[in-house]
């Protein structure tokens with residue numbers, strides 16, 4: 001593998017409303033990919049193209065667009081900030097090489113910024129930070145830096161500081177070039193000397209940056225000792241290496257809405273974020289990470305994707321023909337003959353692929369790891385209102401799941417109803433609305449949370465005999481099981497000695513236990529939080545088989561769980577509410593009435609921020625409630641916080 005120097009695959013990540021889509025919009029404008037500046041509140045941006053996104057003013061689907069900056073091709077993915085769509089972020093991180101984390105200069109690090117930051121950590125994706133909305137009342141770069149340091153990373157390194165405050169924010173001093181970058185009201189950049197009144201601050205902040213870099217980077221430290229200062233070139237090289245290794249985070253600031261700060265942000269993407277790795281000479285491997293209409297978005301890892309070529313869908317063994325290869329450039333698409341390793345493109349005409357499909361050269365099959373899908377937490381019953389449309393509904397549901405693996409569909413065994421489940425109320429509303437807009441008339445039930453069950457006590461020495469020996473091929477499996485509560489979701493161990501149960505049958509018992517985890521004794525909910533130990537067993541020369549042991553494992557664990565004391569678990573969410581002071585009392589009372597446990601209260605300019613753990617079932621409809629309780633001034637976000645005993 002070698003670095004593909006002329007490409008950057010970059011994600012824009014942040015809390016809801018931090019300004020990701022506005023930043024993306026300005027990038028597309030500046031790079032010439034679009035000729036007008038769209039606004040989120042007018043419903044005119046390029047990347048929030050879906051009708052529901054435009055109406056709701058939020059991003060729902062990650063959008064991939066390509067543009068050119070300097071001599072680089074930048075493939076940009078604008079991701080949603082709302083937690084219900086965090087699987088879109090997960091899938092994007094799977095194919096990205098770097099990211100820009102956007103922060104609101106008033107709010108600093110918000111809960112969902114922290115959540116996506118941790119996700120990016122797990123994927124090892126290097127980041128730079130952009131503190132946006134410097135034009136807002138209460139905007140404060142140093143406070144934002146402090147919150148990054150406290151909550152995300154010990155070494156945020158500002159390479160700029162703002163010129164003017166709030167409404168008077170007009171530009172930044174660039175600490176690498178020691179120049180003042182200012183934008184007029186039309187967004188036109190002027191690059192000039194640092195104004196005299198800011199020289200002292202610029203010198204002080206540059207010295208602080210040099211010292212911080214020298215403290216983290218060995219070669220920089222040597223130069224610092226030898227020369228007493230660091231050159232811009234050394235700073236740039238060191239900052240790049242510190243970013244790639246995750247040792248430091250370069251911080252820039254600006255106001256996307258006012259068109260200020262975007263050119264230096266693009267320069268920082270080019271200078272500090274990594275080029276993709278890829279080898280165009282090897283056989284093709286590519287991953288489908290997103291479907292949108294008839295387009296499949298793919299990241300090419302090795303080899304070259306060529307128009308008209310036949311490739312293998314490695315998961316299903318089916319062959320697909322590569323139709324048109326497109327680069328989505330804002331409002332238009334350009335066609336390409338091929339895409340090389342390291343690139344991200346859209347392909348038209350693939351029929352059977354889903355999110356997570358590997359496409360590869362037929363003669364060199366390989367399976368890439370698909371993005372992980374989150375477990376659904378909420379479900380609604382969906383029925384067709386018109387007779388005879390059951391098939392159409394089934395097809396529409398299947399299509400939704402193909403595009404978004406964090407949605408799931410099943411049929412309720414008792415009622416025969418179709419249940420659609422997903423990550424939250426909004427997630428399901430959007431999915432249902434998509435089907436309605438496609439012409440289906442639907443009856444939709446109230447949202448229900450997905451319960452789990454967990455043993456609170458164990459059983460030991462449970463003997464299970466699964467024996468069927470009435471002529472012909474029989475079944476014979478004896479197992480002895482211990483079950484106890486555990487921190488982990490599920491752990492299986494065997495302490496059987498002397499080969500009394502052969503290894504393949506032990507594995508079959510484990511598989512049987514996993515089968516039994518699907519439905520617990522309290523209400524048929526999935527079971528978690530247990531350790532199962534196989535302590536003994538017996539086989540029969542002729543009638544023992546993997547199937548017999550798997551059945552014994554399943555029946556055995558089911559019996560064991562009936563004997564344990566079981567606890568019903570419900571999903572809980574960490575809810576963070578920001579309201580003006582005068583409404584805070586009412587909000588606290590309301591959270592308590594919703595079985596919420598207050599975790600903490602802090603204040604920031606103009607608002608009190610309350611965080612609480614609240615059962616997810618009690619969060620349904622909270623948006624409406626908060627609006628009426630705070631005359632529309634309150635905002636809230638949630639994030640999943642695991643399961644807790646229902647009560």
Ligand SMILES: Nc1nc2c(ncn2[C@@H]2O[C@H](COP(=O)(O)OP(=O)(O)OP(=O)(O)O)[C@@H](O)[C@H]2O)c(=O)[nH]1
Pocket residue numbers: 014015016017018019020021022023039040041057058059060079080081082132133134135136254255256257258
């Ligand atoms: N004052 C000010 N407002 C901004 C700025 N950037 C964006 N906004 C506004 O903030 C709101 C949210 O902006 P978006 O760009 O949609 O934010 P987002 O991060 O894409 O939001 P989601 O995708 O829904 O998570 C919009 O009303 C923007 O006009 C800025 O620099 N200053």
Ligand SMILES: [Mg+2]
Pocket residue numbers: 020021022048058059078079080081
């Ligand atoms: Mg957005």
